[in-house]
Amino acid sequence: MSQGTINVAVENIFPLIKKFLYSDHEIFLRELISNATDATLKLKHLTSIGEANVTYGNPQIEIKIDKENKQLHIIDQGLGMTQEEVGKYINEIAFSGAEEFIEKYKDQNGKDAGIIGHFGLGFYSAFMVAEKVEIITKSYKDEPAAHWTCDGSPNYTLETSDKTDRGTEIILHIAEDSLEFLEEARINELLVKYNKFMPIPIKFGMRTETLPKPEDAKEEDKAPTVEVDNIINNPSPAWTKQPSELEDKDYKSFYRELYPMQFEEPLFHIHLNVDYPFNLTGILYFPKMTNDMNMQKDKIQLYQNQVFVTDNVEGIVPEFLTMLRGVIDSPDIPLNVSRSYLQADGAVKKISSYITRKVADKLKSLFNESREDFEKKWNDIKIVIEYGMLSEEKFFEKAQSFALYPTVDDTYFTFEELKEKIKAAQTDKDDKLVVLYASNKEEQHSYIEAAKEKGYEVLLLDSPIVSHLIQKLETTNENVSFVRVDGDHVDNLIKKEDTTISKLSEEEKETLKTYLTEVIPAAKFSVQLEAMDSSANPFMITEPEFMRRMKEMQQTGGGGMFGMGNMPDM
Ligand code: ADP
Ligand code: MG
Numbered sequence: 001m002s003q004g005t006i007n008v009a010v011e012n013i014f015p016l017i018k019k020f021l022y023s024d025h026e027i028f029l030r031e032l033i034s035n036a037t038d039a040t041l042k043l044k045h046l047t048s049i050g051e052a053n054v055t056y057g058n059p060q061i062e063i064k065i066d067k068e069n070k071q072l073h074i075i076d077q078g079l080g081m082t083q084e085e086v087g088k089y090i091n092e093i094a095f096s097g098a099e100e101f102i103e104k105y106k107d108q109n110g111k112d113a114g115i116i117g118h119f120g121l122g123f124y125s126a127f128m129v130a131e132k133v134e135i136i137t138k139s140y141k142d143e144p145a146a147h148w149t150c151d152g153s154p155n156y157t158l159e160t161s162d163k164t165d166r167g168t169e170i171i172l173h174i175a176e177d178s179l180e181f182l183e184e185a186r187i188n189e190l191l192v193k194y195n196k197f198m199p200i201p202i203k204f205g206m207r208t209e210t211l212p213k214p215e216d217a218k219e220e221d222k223a224p225t226v227e228v229d230n231i232i233n234n235p236s237p238a239w240t241k242q243p244s245e246l247e248d249k250d251y252k253s254f255y256r257e258l259y260p261m262q263f264e265e266p267l268f269h270i271h272l273n274v275d276y277p278f279n280l281t282g283i284l285y286f287p288k289m290t291n292d293m294n295m296q297k298d299k300i301q302l303y304q305n306q307v308f309v310t311d312n313v314e315g316i317v318p319e320f321l322t323m324l325r326g327v328i329d330s331p332d333i334p335l336n337v338s339r340s341y342l343q344a345d346g347a348v349k350k351i352s353s354y355i356t357r358k359v360a361d362k363l364k365s366l367f368n369e370s371r372e373d374f375e376k377k378w379n380d381i382k383i384v385i386e387y388g389m390l391s392e393e394k395f396f397e398k399a400q401s402f403a404l405y406p407t408v409d410d411t412y413f414t415f416e417e418l419k420e421k422i423k424a425a426q427t428d429k430d431d432k433l434v435v436l437y438a439s440n441k442e443e444q445h446s447y448i449e450a451a452k453e454k455g456y457e458v459l460l461l462d463s464p465i466v467s468h469l470i471q472k473l474e475t476t477n478e479n480v481s482f483v484r485v486d487g488d489h490v491d492n493l494i495k496k497e498d499t500t501i502s503k504l505s506e507e508e509k510e511t512l513k514t515y516l517t518e519v520i521p522a523a524k525f526s527v528q529l530e531a532m533d534s535s536a537n538p539f540m541i542t543e544p545e546f547m548r549r550m551k552e553m554q555q556t557g558g559g560g561m562f563g564m565g566n567m568p569d570m
């Protein structure tokens with residue numbers, strides 16, 4: 001048996017760890033299970049490259065509560081540690097065995113082994129909840145097992161143990177102020193929160209499984225049951241697979257796995273998968289934004305090598321995309337660091353713009369694949385898109401090809417299409433295109449009808465951020481101005497003559513024009529036939545440009561088209 005003092009510069013690091021290292025005490029379990037997972041994945045890697053001559057099998061990690069002795073056990077069947085290794089990896093705080101492993105095996109795909117740890121501090125988080133911690137561990141190497149004990153002071157003991165099976169058992173003697181971690185429900189909650197998608201099966205107790213009734217069973221016979229290991233995780237969640245392996249229904253069922261309380265189906269998903277210049281996988285879902293009760297609760301979850309880190313993705317995902325759902329998994333996002341640090345981190349910035357680009361690309365391809373479908377979804381996704389257009393310049397540029405502007409009659413235009421559509425009939429005296437819009441169909445009903453009568457297109461822009469969006473569109477399109485349908489400019493729009501395609505024959509036009517010129521004071525006005533794209537208005541009487549200018553000189557404002565009429569009975 002040996003004794004020693006843990007190698008740290010500070011006299012007693014434990015009070016520090018307890019207070020400052022992690023704000024959340026509950027993450028100790030995540031850290032210990034991560035270490036158990038790492039130990040198992042390391043063994044897998046070593047057997048695969050022929051360095052460990054053992055059978056890998058189907059290793060599990062087990063969590064056991066011993067309420068009577070106030071102990072929590074975390075048991076793995078990973079590579080274990082020799083006494084010497086315990087001395088090296090455990091007694092030196094802030095020396096990460098995980099980093100060392102990756103470095104050592106970097107030429108043999110060590111980086112792809114999926115190792116989680118990298119700060120060399122995770123293990124000590126055990127002391128946030130335990131007054132004493134024991135490690136009983138047997139290496140895959142042919143060496144005696146080790147038993148390490150530490151009561152939270154810098155002093156530890158290290159002796160040999162009679163453990164015969166390979167792997168590590170961590171025993172936490174739970175402190176009086178942390179007895180909640182001896183409750184089954186609490187541990188289960190933590191396992192579901194942090195470990196639900198970790199790569200090695202995690203067993204927590206047993207559960208009863210009902211088997212199918214045998215064929216000769218009578219009606220009243222109960223179905224037979226068996227006791228099976230209660231595995232709390234899905235070791236290969238959808239985002240770890242290739243998009244080509246997955247069908248639409250797999251994405252949908254993964255959505256339900258992520259958000260068991262969510263009954264509304266997502267509108268569509270985006271599979272993220274990149275390994276250069278950073279590593280990131282994930283699946284994002286566009287939920288229906290309307291009528292969603294879980295809007296606030298169900299958020300994007302951030303993972304690192306399948307370990308849940310947080311559902312606060314602020315700083316990692318651009319703000320306008322925080323309304324989405326799903327999973328992002330990246331080992332390149334620094335864990336356990338402050339938000340301000342995150343935002344300044346170069347890799348994180350790249351990740352954020354990658355995600356923005358992928359979302360824009362997906363929207364574009366949905367638009368291209370089926371415009372009709374896209375239009376149907378528009379109401380549910382517009383908030384995200386409009387918000388993105390306002391907050392991210394790159395997204396704004398990309399959105400030009402798929403952002404839609406619906407009219408009050410549910411016709412959807414892109415901005416380019418809209419400009420094309422209105423350029424003949426909706427310009428003002430400065431030759432600017434005038435986009436008419438309504439914000440409320442009911443309240444502005446009579447104005448909308450009047451504008452439609454005149455053959456104008458009226459958009460329905462009713463999202464809460466629409467005034468900002470309009471401002472943005474006006475600054476980026478100098479020749480466009482937005483006018484609300486009940487605004488006073490509406491009557492000042494000019495129609496350019498040369499663009500209308502006639503439905504009347506030349507002869508009919510002549511007759512009509514002769515008639516109209518007779519009945520109105522011809523000198524002051526000019527008559528345009530089929531001026532508008534509206535069956536109600538086959539002609540329009542407009543004021544000639546010189547008349548308008550003259551009037552403008554005499555009075556302020558004015559000008560343009562002022563009257564129109566229905567075709568009189570002929
Ligand atoms: P990190 O995981 O960042 O390396 P930790 O403080 O969590 O740092 O763990 C320190 C080291 O202790 C690990 O790198 C590993 O070498 C060793 N270790 C911890 N837990 C286990 C375990 N269950 N099995 C084998 N080795 C372990
Ligand atoms: Mg660790």
